[in-house]
Every structure is written in C-alpha cells, then in structure tokens.
Amino acid sequence: MSEPISRRRPLLHEARCQTCSLSSLCLPLALELDDVSQFDAIIRRRAPLKKGEPLFRQGDTFTSVFAVRSGSLKQLTTEGGGNDQLTNFYLPSELVGLDGIDEEHYPGSVVALETTTVCEIPFDRLDLLSEELPELRGQLYRSMSKELRDDRRMMRLLSRKTADQRLASFLITLSDRFRRRGYSPYSFRLSMSRADIGNYLGLAVETVSRILSRFQNQNVVAVSGREVNILDMPRLIGLAEEEEADVSSH
Amino acid sequence: MSEPISRRRPLLHEARCQTCSLSSLCLPLALELDDVSQFDAIIRRRAPLKKGEPLFRQGDTFTSVFAVRSGSLKQLTTEGGGNDQLTNFYLPSELVGLDGIDEEHYPGSVVALETTTVCEIPFDRLDLLSEELPELRGQLYRSMSKELRDDRRMMRLLSRKTADQRLASFLITLSDRFRRRGYSPYSFRLSMSRADIGNYLGLAVETVSRILSRFQNQNVVAVSGREVNILDMPRLIGLAEEEEADVSSH
DNA sequence: CGGCTTCTTGATCTCGATCAATCAGCGTGG
C-alpha cells in the first residue's frame, strides 16, 4: 500500500533479502522464507558510502552490525599516536561490527574502499529475533566463530610466515572469497592500496611492491596496478605453504 | 536434598555454579539465581587434566565449549608439517572452544599447562538454553565478541610491536587477568614455558629469554624461573607502548 | 648422581624495514 512498485526508491526495493543475490551467503542463509521476511523487516537500508567514507568510527556507540551488500571496506584500529593497524577487509555478504558487541563502542573504524552499500542490522532487534529463530541464532554464532577461526589463521600468518608466504596467502584468500561469490577466482581487481595490503600483512609498502613484481617475473601472477591475474594457482599455493620445503628435487 | 553436605563427591559439590568463586566472571555472570540452576544443570564435570594432557585435539568433533575452573591451558594449531602455532592461553573463567562452532571439528588442540579442571558445556544444550535466557545469550555473544577484540589486539601486537613491546604487553595482560581473578597483579607464576611464550608472541625462545634478562637488569621485573615479580609497573606499561617515543627528555 | 629438558648467553647472519629516488596515474584547471 504505502509502497506499490515504488519507483521513487528503487534501491530500497532491490534491497530486500528475499531478492538479494547474496542471500545464500549472508546471515539469513539458513532461514525459511517466512522467517526471512521477519529478518528483512528489521534491516535498515543505508545510502551508499563513497570511497574513503567511514561506516562508523572507532569509539562510536555500538548499535548495529552491518552486512556488506556491494563494494568493500577496511577496519582500522588506532592506538595512541597516529599508528593505525588494519585488521580486516570486508567483502559482500560479510558481517561488520561483531567485535563491538561486548562494549558500548566499536573498537575500530570501518571505512569504504570504494562505493559501498551495506544493510544495517540493529543489534537489539537482531538479538530479540534470534530468540525466536534458532536458525538465525545458529548462523550468528557460526559467523562469529568463523571470524575467530579466521583471526587465528591471521595470527599464524603474522607470526610464522615470510613476506612471500603472506602475499601468496593473501592473494589465495581473496581469490577464494571471490570464487565463493561467483566471481572469477583468477582475475580480479584489488580495491585496496599497496599501503593497505602492507599494513594488513605487517609488511612495508615497498616489500609488497617488490614481492608482487617478483611473483610477476616468475609468471605466477600478472599484476597491473590493482588488476590481478593469477596465472599459476598451484604454484601460488606452493608459495603460500612452503615449509622451508625440501627444495631439492633430487 | 539429594546432596546434603556430601563428602563422597566433594569435587562435584564444589563444582556447582552457585557456589563457584568464578561465577562473577564466567558465563552465568548475568543470570538470576533460578536461571543459574538451569544453567548448572547442563554442565558436565570433568576429571582434572594432568599437565600436558589434551582437553581435545585439533580435528576432534565439536560438541562442547568448556569453562576453565582452575589451572590453565594453551591452544595449538598445527598446519602441515610439525609447525605449531600457539594461538591462546586460557585461564580460569575463560571459555574454550568457541572457534569450533561453525564447523564440525575443533580448529586446534587445547592442552593443559598444569593440573587443570574444566566444566564441559554441551553446545546444543547451551544454544537451547540461550533461547530461554536472554541474559545467557547476551553473555555468550559478549564472550565471543570479546575474544574477537582480543584477537585484533594480538594481530596488532604481532604486526607492529617490537620484541620488547611484545614481552611487556604479555606480562601486563597476564598481570591484569590475575588481578581480575583476585590474585596479585605483581607476583605470579608462569604456567607456560619460554618456548610457549615465544611461540605465542612470534619470537624465538632465545629472544624471550634475553629480553626477560634485560628487563630484570633494568629492575622492571624480577624473574626467577617461572616466578615473576613486577617491580615497576608504570615502566613496564611504558615499555609496552613506547611509540618510537620521543626518548629525549629535554 | 646421571640423563633429561629447559633456560640462558654469546656470535653471526638474514630478511625485511628504512631511506632515497624516480616513475606512473589521474584529476584539476588554465
């Protein structure tokens, strides 16, 4: 009634969970159709963020978690001085803000890397709904659990892997996330700068650049600016693991 | 009634949430007395683990999370080869196993560092109970969120801090956890080896040893084997932050 | 006591940071 086939707010129209192409990856993934409607009802749509615009800032009051609909974001934590640490990149269908639940504020800023749209999910409503919908609750537990698991992988990367292994792992992880979203795992565009990559991986920008060049010379990837082509995936996987591998082949 | 002042199962008796000294830190922290009983009813007590004994192993089927009652544990993730990464230490009242929820198995082994007792909380029962008890659900969300937050801090430590800062941060974090549990924040015993500390902080054992010696020479701490005394907490905090600090005082 | 493991201390080497200099893109305005 209030919204027939609204042309005035086409974004809002498209932005329903029921018609969202990400629904098989996102929070409502395990819900029945009826339940999806309930979930959809608590979502708030947001105007798209422009590149560099913050979704929220470190210290802002925690109210909601956000599902990325399109684009990408980075999470930054500042601690004294101007010394940022980039702790995460978020791609479509991923959930942002879960680490803010246990205090009244977000522990880091989240900033758009390109034009980005998100769905805002007020946490108090989500919590209440999760009481009625066990599937939703389970999905929420699983999302957080998965993020914990990913964090552990990241710690391993930061404390044990060489620069080469870090870059290779990074590219593989990205590739994998694209593949799961239906994009090519071999050819994609980085939405983050070299500086962002370095910050995230605990490396200097120069090192990132150098290693990408080297990978390129070895015909493992082709890189042109932010455009990446993975030419030899098995080799790249080898580079990411490479346990001081018995390099000798005889 | 069923248990007057049972002498036959003193452990089980003491091991009730209602009388547990950790109840103000543990999962049931936000529950009313009646609700605590419900929670208590799903807990399974466990025989104490001896030093070196695993609570579970990487790959074991996920069934439960565990609350540490006494002692301490370490979490290890093995990835190809024999190259372990120590991703966490667990102290009394902390929750173990949350990162296993979203897959059918635990992503790492958890091993006792000393004689350790835990409460087993079957996750399916916990999930069901969290439907009825919003406070419990909230506490569970908060626990996971806090762990996410701690992980981010750890990533920062691993990718930006020097060896000195890492050691100082480690000691401060431990001190803080002891204080919150009612123990001295200045004097405590490390239940983990130097090798464990190094593995956790991304440093070689030798480096850990060297830096502890240096801290000792600077009268910041007194270390004797695994016994630690923090002599100058403000100084230690300074060492942990030390943003390429303007060392000059004039 | 002897045979472990764990811890400490010293000497050297290496990976990646840092410093420094271009180079490439790209939007802005003349």
Add this chain to the structure above:
DNA sequence: CCACGCTGATTGATCGAGATCAAGAAGCCG
C-alpha cells in the same frame, strides 16, 4: 588538450632487529 601537482607504486642501496647456530648452566626427576 596539455601542464601541473599530488598521491600511489616501483626499484635500488643500506641497515638493524631478531633469527639461527652454538655452548653452557640450571633445574628436575628417576
């Protein structure tokens, strides 16, 4: 349409924190 200036990316040269290699010392337990 091109010159200008800015930011981001690449490449080279040097340096240093911490790893690794190598010995001892000190617990610890049978």
